[in-house]
Amino acid sequence: MTTSWPPQRTARRPLAPRVATPREPVDPARIGRRVVRRRAKGMDAGAVAAALEDARFDARQDSRHEDLANDVRGPAELAEWERIAQLLADAAPGTVYDLDTDDVVQAELDAAAAAVREAELREAARIAARADEVQALCELGTLEQTEPRTGDEAVRDWWRYRIGTTRISAAR
Incomplete structure (x- = not known):
């Protein structure tokens, strides 16, 4: 059996045009805060304090890299860890972080629903x-x-x- 080379071209259907849907712009700071909140869920004050120290260490390391000078996610994550640590420090001993009881998170969800x-x-x-x-x-x-x-x-x-x-x- 012999086949011709190059293979015969077959009539192809044109691809359907892709319709670009409008997307929300990416906000690295918001992404960083959401990541921190997910990680902090269920942590007590001691675990949050340890995570805060890790975030401070990462911020010091990042400050030594020129390509991370304009990064807004790292500082936003550090600020969120600090806020959560303060929230748990003001709460009763043994309290764990929960998104449902965080007033800042609930206000953001209400604002998004209103939008x-x-x-x-x-x-x-x-x-x-x-x-x-x-x-x-x-x-x-x-x-x-x-x-x-x-x-x-x-x-x-x-x-x-x-x-x-x-x-x-x-x-x-």
Whole structure:
């Protein structure tokens, strides 16, 4: 059996275009604080004090390296260890660190949830405004001449929902 060389090219389907989704920018300091909190979970004051000493040692070692001069994660980790050590020093003896009882962590979680709610409200307002615009274009008879915009799928879904609920309430 003989085969031709080079192998025959077959018709390939083009790859689907990748759609880049917007991503949250990376914050090394936030990552460092989260790592420290995960490691500290369940530690008592003595274990946190030992981890704080290790973090101080690492900070001294890092200060000797020029490439780590602009690093914000190391100092953020050290500050978080210091904060947790102070939190446990002020607490009753035998208390262990828990994320659920840390007021700073809970405030950050509340702020993140509020930001998500705000983004959802902004998106709903944008969809409603575009739906009103589409309705005005429809009433003017110029909808067919209008170029669709990115996100008009959500407007169509909104209209379908609105028309469906209108029909349901009219049938009652």
